[in-house]
Amino acid sequence: MKRLWSVKHSSGRMTEKLRDFLGISPVVSEILIQRGYQQPEEAIEFMRPTLLNLISPFCFCDMLQTVERLSLALERKEKVLIYGDYDVDGVTSTTLLYKVLIDLGLQAVAYIPHRQDEGYGLHSEAVERAAKAGVSVIITVDCGVTAVEEVELAKTLNIDVIITDHHEPLKVLPKAFAIINPKLENSGYPFRDLAGVGVAFKLAQALLQSLGNDETGIHSEIKLLDLVALGTIADLVPLIGENRVLVHYGLRQMEETNHPGLAALLEECGLRDKTLKAGQIGFMVAPRINAAGRMDSARAGLELLLTEDAERAGELARQLTRENQSRQETEKEILAEAISLLEREPLPRVIVLSTDHWHHGVVGIVASRLVERYYRPxxxxxxxxxxxxxxxRGIAGYPVLEQLSTQAHLLTKFGGHKQAAGFSLPAKNIKKLREGLNEQALAFDETLFQEVLRIDSQVALEAVSGDLLRQLDLMAPFGFGNPGPILASKEIPVHSLSTVGKDQSHLKFRFGSKGELEGIAFRLGERLNELKDKLTLDAAFVLDWNTFRGQENVQLMIKDIQTEANWLNPQSVHEADPTAYQEIAVTNEEIEIEWLDWRDLPQKEWPIQYNQRLWIWDNTGCMPTLRLGNDLASSQHTQGEGSEEDPLNQDEDGKVNQSLGLVFGLPLTEEDFREGVDKLRRLGIFRIALAGFQAPLEERVRQRCCYIAREELVQLYRELLAKSSRANPFRWGTVLKISAKEKAGLKVFEELGLIRCLGGTDEIVLEWIPAQSKLDLESSLRYRLAKERLDRALKFHNQLLVSSIQLKKLY
Structure with a gap:
């Protein structure tokens, strides 16, 4: 089916503002804004990720008691079983936690169930075997959050179960000793999208920070990030937030990995000693580990990552390559048969296929291929x-796990995510499952099953350059949740077109009047006859480097190509405000604000009508907040003037009184002021009073702007230098959290290349890197932004405090 192409409207002035401050292409600034990074500080944190932004593992409510239990296991020399899963996420989780526990001196054993013989998750038979082997603690990784009966069995056998998982929990949770899962409603952790290996890493962080020493301490955290990156990329969790930081630094660590097995696997893939990208790991490295679990047992992959023997690592890497080749052949056969079955009849809304001879370990990959081909769940x-x-496997807008749960009465077991799930059922129920899922799918609008290709930016072919690609690379690592930006060009001149590849299954283009740009379209070889005589084509593509004989050239990786693309008119999407109050739709965005000047009035003289609904944008606390202020309104009047049983604030005619907005306290920055006014406008409030203004301490303004003065940076520099002269790397901070201002200074020094963070959250380990030349503070985007914000804030304060202020020009 021919895709529709869609591109969002330009953000205009916002794009220019971001472009000018960051010194980047308007194409890149537009993409950043479309992806939610509208303010310069947001864009900087995104484009320059830092380990200093990692979240403390002790945010998990059950983390402290978990560390205490494992500390007791260490003291008592108890046996601890790490129980994993057979995919890459599970194998890397198991490897990481096993290595950390062993390094800390615990008696750990690693176990991964056999996919064919045992299946996914914690099993009663394994729990019983663990009890007979003298295991006192089981730690599940990348599984366990649905293992209610198995955990109950473990309790009867005097085994404490600690669950680390990232899958969606069911209504009934296992009564485990502890559950560490960011998707739990009360997990305490602010980022819910960690992979299983990310959750295991959080436990490792907590253990290293609590039980580690100078040899096995925080500084060893960074050496685990290659495993974290591998599992996170493979599991297709969103590469945003903390995942983005972990993968960014994990890829760097992978380039100099100290795990012989991973080094051998990179060698086998032809990636050793190269700059690594998330896509290479996802398409070349991860499938080899996955192949072991899919075709036979994942234990070969686990042994590979655990071994310290380089020779054995090489043998295992070659073995995994052979198994991956076998997997590819099996996948190809099943895919061909599935396509043949599908094309006999009209395409259903939901594809449900089954046979008695398909290899279960490969059907998930085949499902993904069919989604690509037909755009159906x-x-x-x-x-x-x-x-x-x-x-x-699902499509955008079709929640797989939720839809599967509507057929729970037909299933034996199921679990997974919005876009992917696994399940088991009696074979006799397959027909009913097919009918049930397709009946449920009738509730979705037909447009859901029409694939729309989201274009990040429409560009002229002349704008495609190495400089543009280098700027786009600052948005990497790319993957699920942060895809490589898709650009599109209309009517590109086609210089030549041919098929390439083993089966002539790919298309190779030369674009431009002289064929100056190369394009490659994977798995589109069958469209050669359709496209070969066209003088121009519309192309959607991502940019990448093509390295040949030491030379790097820009290459177009074609996502879709049409003689004339079908463009979908962009629709304005209303983003729901996350605050708890009820928004009132604003029908006329051009309504002018009526400003009221109460700056010099004491509170008791504010002319507020009784029972008038009052919304306050309060700037007197640490952070500005929006709240209802009827308590203030009531305090202006004596008791008996009205009834407390008048929640709708109605007047004598039964009409709701016009709401009033109040900007209370001098906003610390212009952004704070505008944010408050925007929130009031979205509530339908256009009468806004300014009150309670007085000049704040400049130190408060500096803190709000995250500004650290040059003199303070000099002092911090001296302290860091003194610390590093005694030991390098060195610990920084205490059990008390590092202040926001201090962390801002460390980020500036990291940008300047003076320090490298090796791990930690509250207490961190830093490596000092002596400067090779004189440094310019202005070259730090973070420092420049904070300085500019402070200057702008102080100027704005002067404007707001002037008695003759022009209120109409405020907003």
């Missing part, structure tokens, strides 16, 4: 006698 099932196991 796909459920592929492998039958084994009276039982069957399946994998599901």
């Amino acid at each position: 796909v459920f592929i099932i492998s039958e084994d006698g009276e039982e069957a196991k399946g994998s599901a």
Whole structure:
């Protein structure tokens, strides 16, 4: 089916503001804004990720008691079983936690169930075997949050179960000793999208910070990030927030990995000693580890990552390559058969296919391929006698796990995410599952099943350059949740076109009047005859480097190509405000604000009508907040003037009194002021009073702007230098959290290349890097932004405090 192409409207002035401050292409600034990074500080934190932004593992409510339990296990020399999963996320989670526990001196054993013989998750048989082997603690990684009965069995056998998982929990939770899962409603952790290996890393962080010493301490955290990056990329969690930081630094660590098995695997993929990208790991490295679990047992992948023997690592890497090749052949056969089955009849809304001879370990990949081809949710099932196991993959707007749960009465077991899930069921129920899912799908609008290609920016071919690609690379690592920006050009001149690849399955283009730009379209070889005689084409593509004989040239990686693209008119999307109050739709965005000047009035003289609804943008605390202020309104009047039983604030005619907005306290920055006015406008409030203004201490303004003065930076520099002269790397901070201002200074020094963070959250480990030449503070975007914000804030304060202020010019 031909895709529709869609591109959002330009953000205009906001794009120019971001472009000018960061010194970047308007294409890049527009993409940043479209992805939610509208303010310079947001864009800087995104484009320059730092380990200093990692969240404390002790935000997890159950983390402290988990550390205490494992500390007791260390003291008592108890046996601890790490129970994982057979995919890359599970294997890396198991490897990481096993290495940390062993390094800390615990008696740890690692176990991964066999995909075919045991299936996913914690099993009763494994729990019973663990009890017979003398295990006192089981730590699940990348599984366990649905293992209610198995955890209950473990308790009867005197085994404490600690669950670390990232899958969606069911209504009933296991009664485990502790559950560390960011998707729990009361997890305490502010970032919910960690992969299983990310959650395991958080436990490792807590253990290293609590039980580590100079040899096995915080500084070893960074050496684990290659495993974290591998599992996170493979599991297709969003590469935003903390995941982005972990993968960014994990890829760097992978380039100099101290894990012989990972080094051997990179060598086998031809990636050793190269700058690594998330896409290479996802398409070349991860599938080799996955192949072991899919085709036989994941234990070969686990052994590879655990071994310290380089020779054995090489043998295992070659073995995984052979298994991956076998997996590819099996996948190809199943895909061909699935396509043949599908094309006999009209395409259903939800594809549900099954046979008794498909390899269960590969059906998930085949499901993904079918989604790419047909843009339908796909459920592929492998039958084994009276039982069957399946994998599901979804499309945007179709929540796989939620839809699967509507058929729970037909299933034996199921679990997963919005876009992917696994399940098992009696084979006799497959037909009912197919009918049930397709009946449920009728509730979705038909447009859901029409694929729309989201274009990040429409550009002229002349704008495609190495400089543009270098700027776009600052947005990497790319992957799920942060895809490589898709650009589009209309009517590109086609110089030449041919098929390439082993089966002539790919298309190779030369674009431009002289063929100056190369393009490659994977798996589109079948469209050669359709496109070969066209003089111009519309192309959607991402940019990448093509390295040949030491030379790097820009290459277009084609996502879609049409003789004439079908463009979908961009629709304005209303983003719901996350605050708890009810918004009132603003029908006329051009309504002018009526400003009221109460700056010099004491509170008791504010002319507020009784029962008038009052919304206050309060700037007197640490951070500005929006709240209802009827308590203030009531305090202006004596008791008996009205009834407390008048919640709608109605007047004598039964009409609701016009709401009033109040900017209370001098906003510390212009951004604070505008944010408050925007929130009031969205509530339908256009009468806004200014009150309670007085000049704040400049130190408060500096803190709000995250500004640290040059003199303070000099002092911090001297302290860091003194610390590093005694030991390098060195610890910085205490059990008390590092202040926001101090962290801002450290980020500036990191930008300037003076320090490198090696791990930690409250207390961190830093490596000092002596400057090779004189440094310019202005070269730090963070310092420049904070300085500019402070200057702008102080100027804005002077404007707001002037008695003759022009209120109409405020907003």
